[in-house]
Every structure is written in structure tokens, then in C-alpha cells.
Amino acid sequence: MEGHVTPVKTYVAIWATLTVLTAVTAAVSLLELGPWNIVVALAIAFTKATLVVMFFMHLKWSNPLTKLFFVAGLLWLIILFALTLADYQSRGWLPRGKWW
């Protein structure tokens, strides 16, 4: 046996939190919040994902290099989203040139 052994209680508490958050996100989706619906839904999803990554996937007790890899991966995902959205959002900003 080696490394950090997480108590069963901790795992069950995380599971209960995730289940409650699932119910909350389903319930909130039935409220009329306009543009905030998607913000709340994504905020809850990110919270759930963070709990799974930190506790179930043990990242909280992993060595710093592993944590760095994970953060770097997220950065690449952000690059994917940022550049793609920048492309679409900026379409039509420049007038069409004569030569190109």
C-alpha cells in the first residue's frame, strides 16, 4: 500500500454532492433566467468536473508535475475555443479587398 488512501466517507460525500448538483442543474433549467441559464448550467458542470478530477481522479494528492500536465491540457482546450470563436466572431469585420 502506498500513497494517500482516501477515506470512504470522503468519496461518499463527493458522490452525494455530485448527485445534489445534478438535481440542482436539472431544476434550474426549468426556471426562466434568460442568458443566465447557460451560465448557471456550465458553472455547475465545471464544479462537478472539478470535484471528480480533484477527488475521484486523485489530482489533489498527485505530484505537482501531473497537476501541471492537467493545467496545460486545459490551456490547450482554451486555445481551441478562443481561436475558433475569434474566427467566427470576427467574420465580416474587414471589407473584401480588390486584389485578395
Place this chain on the structure above:
Amino acid sequence: MADTTAEVLQHGQAHGPELLHHFETPEQQKESATLGMWTFLLTEIMFFGGLFIAYTVYRGMYYDAFASTSKYMNLVLGGINTAVLIGSSLTMALAVRAGQLGLRKAVIWLLIATMLLGAVFLGIKGVEYHEKWVEHLVPGFNWHYEDARYAHYAQILLFLYFVMTGMHAIHMIVGEGLLLYLVIGSVRGRFTGLWYTPIDMIGLYWHFVDIVWIFLFPLLYLIGHTH
């Protein structure tokens, strides 16, 4: 390496046969495996990320058409599936913990519980896919949309629905195969408290597949319910 008694390394630490000698310590060996699996999962995040950005772009362009599809999404089955997967992540985390403690029987039962919950998820998915087929919501096969205003662009959402949940389901099926491999290995006594790395690594994979669904559920099932 048939010697199964503990060897004493030059630097004086005893270890069992689980340590491969291109590593200095069992801890380093385990960290190496963990880093490798995380790297693979990052490539998977980029793979699904491409599908999520596609969803984002088209949702931005055709929001009303996307929102009009929400009444065809089975919120109850989707919600149950989310709870089922979260439960399977609990049993998987407990299985890895049992592996750490060398509790072979607990490992086997918790892995089987994880497999059963995964099978429930896939069964419910099958029911949903059948529902979509019967309601003529399969783009390119039997597409017929009631609301003529959105008949064309709603196809994009349904296409993304099938591709994203389909790729997720394929990952679940592969996961079931990996879990079966672990069950068989556990029954044969391959894993001990000193070496349970495959259980740990496949656990990471399983949690990742759960996380993908955690994002799929709100985006596909919970959009536009207030309209």
C-alpha cells in the same frame, strides 16, 4: 526476474518484484504510469473539445432551432443516466481504494458494480436512440421535423447529439471491456496492495468518461426548457 523474494537495491531500499528496474522506486514507477494516462486523457479532452466547440459555434448561430429540440430530449432518462454514471464513478473510486489496500474481494465486487451501472447507462441510451428513431429525428436517415421554421437547422443539433453521445457510448463500451479485463485479472490474483496500477489507470479513464457526460447532459438535454 523469477526471484520473488524482496531484493535490496544498491541504495538500500527493499522492494518486491513489481518494480521494473528502469525505475528507481515503486513511487516513481507509479507516477510515470499516472503521468502517461493523464497525457492520454488530455488528448481525449482535445478530441471531445472539438465536438464541444462545434456545438458552441452552431448553438450561437441557430439558438432558436437548437432550443426547439429540447422537448424531444428525454430529461428523465438523461437525468437518470447522469446519476447512474456518477454512481459508477463512486464504485470505481472505491475499487481503486480497495486495490490500494489489497482487498481483493472488494475490488472484484466494486468493479462488477461499476460494470453493471455502465451497462444500465448504455441500455438507457439504447432506449433513447430508439425513441429518436421512432420520432423521425435521425438526420440523414428518417429526418422529419414538425416545426417547419427550424426543420433545417435543428438537424445540426440532432447530428451533434448522435455524434457526441455516440462517441461517448463507444468510450463507455471500451471502458466496459477494460473493466472486464480488470475483473478477470483480480480473480486471478494479479493485483496486490503493492501493485494495482491497471485498476488505478483504468479508473482515471472511467472518471474522464463520466466528466464528458457531466458536460453533455446540460448542453444537450437542458437547453431551452423555459421556452
